[in-house]
Amino acid sequence: MTQKSQGNVIISLRDVGVRYKRRGGLFQKPEYFQAFEGVSFDIHRGETLGILGRNGAGKSTLLKVIAGIIKPDSGQVVDYGAVASLLTLQAGFDAELPGTDNAILSGMLMGYTRRQVEERMADIIEFSELGDFMDEPVKTYSSGMKARLGFAVSMYMTPDVLLLDEVLSVGDKQFKKKAETAMMKKLSSDQTVLLVTHSESQAERVCDRKIFL
Amino acid sequence: MTAHDWSTALTRWEIVRSRFPDHPKGYVRAAEAAEAMGNSRYARQLKLAREYGNAWLEGQSSNDNEVHEAIALPRRRTLRTFWDLVWTKARLNLKSEASQNHLRYLWWILDPLLYMAVFYIVFGLLMERGGPGFIAYLLTGLVPFQWFAKTVNQTSGSILSGKGLMNKVRISPLFFPLVGVVQNTGKQALVFAMLGVFLILYGLPPTIHWLGFIPVVAVQLLLMTVVCCLVAMIIPFIRDLSNLVPTGVQFVMFSSGIFYTLDRIPEKWQSLFFANPIANILYQYRRIFVENQWPDWSMLGWVALGAVIGLGIVLWLYRRLESVFPRVVLE
Incomplete structure (x- = not known):
């Protein structure tokens, strides 16, 4: 979704939630696993934003949602004309x-x-x-x-x-x-970065802002 | 202290840093000053600079450094860049495939040549089946069919095997089957050329009707694209179906009249036989190469129409399911 830019915000998440299907299929009642829900925050241009969370808190899933690889099950990701993508090494x-x-x-x-x-x-x-x-x-x-x-x-x-x-x-x-x-x-440049990490000291060292998942 | 003094302090520590780049105070005290001025970002940079050196910090302020310059990423691939990607990947796959053998690209000729030779020996020499001209009849059906069979077999699991990539970069799942189609089509061009050579040596020289080959190949390519994309799309949702693909292809092989001629089918079943689009297309190849006639345009037209409608539906489904695939393939 693209809307007109509001100040410095380039991507904003509103009440985003993702759940995964754990088991189930054609002949079985599906069972879901809620990776996270109700996540809302804005990403401002040029900032380094740290996302902290323990293992399995859904950090990597959140990145996939922001990159547009998967769609959230609830809430929405509004981007104001910016394209986000994951840093991948040796893709393909x-x-x-x-x-x-x-x-x-x-x-x-x-x-x-x-x-x-x-x-x-x-x-x-x-x-x-x-x-x-x-x-x-x-x-x-x-x-x-x-x-x-x-x-x-x-x-x-x-x-x-x-x-x-x-x-x-x-x-x-x-x-x-x-x-x-x-x-x-x-x-630490003007590049907008969203950093997912489990290390608080790492986030402290490089991030302008921190969010706990 | 006033704000002015803090900025003086900053300038002084900068001089210290340039003279004694290894001295921690130049970074730590300057960071304190920056913090007091409310510039926490600069403060953080200064602290990091203690680890990565003064040169790193200087590079930070000057914007000429090419490393951290962002390149505008296209919002969504245009049709052209998508096609370029499919084309590049298919081309490189062929290159990669060839580089794994000692004989490299020669295999693209050897493989079909051996295949055709087997059928020639078994059906033409040993069994003397089908009377004169049967070998030409057999091969004009078998060669295009092999193209279809190989492509479907190869692409059926392509979306599933692309799961790693799909979860790292944003890419239309259509990419995976299409690469297989393009890749096999590239190889098939050589096989068709060899079929042509065989026919000429066999005593069926080219006629003007050979031009009809172009629309027939185009329709087959279109049909194959639809079938491959459809199969590749369904399999991630119902994986059991992947076991049925080889059998399904075999079924199409035996129901498309490759090993038997049309006159073996009772009149009343012929319309059912031609409801199979592959049988229909193979019939057109035979008309061109064996009977030296133009293809049956109306029959070919129906297949083309069906394929175009199918393509529309498949593209629409892919659009709708694009963000579903990365999850489904991981389940």
Whole structure:
């Protein structure tokens, strides 16, 4: 749903609830599991909003709702012209294909046009430090190299509202630092970020505002 | 202290930081100052900078840093970008598939060649069945049917196996069966070319009627798209049906007149036989290649009409169910 922007709010959740079917089907009475309900909050432009909750509180489900992957069972998500998407690493990677093909495919799956990804390719190659390996099949990569490529693609293809499931840091020791630094840069920049975490200290460190689920 | 003093403090600590970037006070005390001024965001940045270094902080204030620049994400894929995605994925799947074998793309020719050879040996040489010209009759039916069978079998579970992706990115579930259809169609182009070569060698040279091949292939493609999308759509809801797909395809194979000629069917059952759209389409291929005639346009037209209506319904259903699939596939 798109409405005219109200001040700084770019996405607002009103009384949102999601339930999952636990069992049941054609011949059985369905049984439901309520992931969460009655969740309402606004996301403001440029802020880093932390969502805290214990395991199984429905944090990841909430992100899926905001990303528009699933529809809530009750309440509604109103967006004022902003597109939110989950930060996913190695989305749709095919191990038989070279790094460049995977980067393009991954970016396109995230919703970008081929052109947008190709324009960023040089940055992706540079950030991932893969060099000539970009033309080799991903199956020849070490797990650290694969993680670097995945992270670089996600890092350069960022939507208006970035939905994060825990702060990511990937790869070998040296790249981990680089990834974390880049991630932190994103978190404290003008980028709108919704961070889901179970660590209160993490939220304290990086978030403007916190919400408990 | 007044607000003015806090900002002076900030400037001074900034100088300290640039001279002694490793000294914690430059960050901690500046953060305190920023906090007192009510700028908690800057305060937080300063605290983080203690961990990630002064250069990181400087990069923060200058906006030229390319890392945190957001790219406008298209709200919803346009038809063109969606098609480009399907096309790219299908193309890359073929590339990936080929790279797993030593003979690579050669298999796309070898596989149907071997398949056709088996039927030629069994039916044409060993059994000498169906009289002269039977092999041409058999293959003109079998080759297009194999295209249908392989595509349906391959795409039936495609939405289910796309569950990981579907729950990570926003994508129409239509993507999954369509990729399979495009992928198989790409391979089939070569198989059809080889069928053409076979027919010429067999003594059935091309005539003007071969042009009728184009609309017939188009209708088959349309029909296959509808069937594949429909099957792939239903299976996540009723998974038991996936066990029936191979049997169903076999049933269509035996009821479409691939191994027997039309004159074997009693007159009164012929209309029922042609109610099967695949039988109808295979009949058109035979008219073109074996009998050197134009396709029966009215029969073909009915199949095309049915397929178009079916496509409309399937697209509508996919639109409605788009946000239901990511949940259903996980159940």
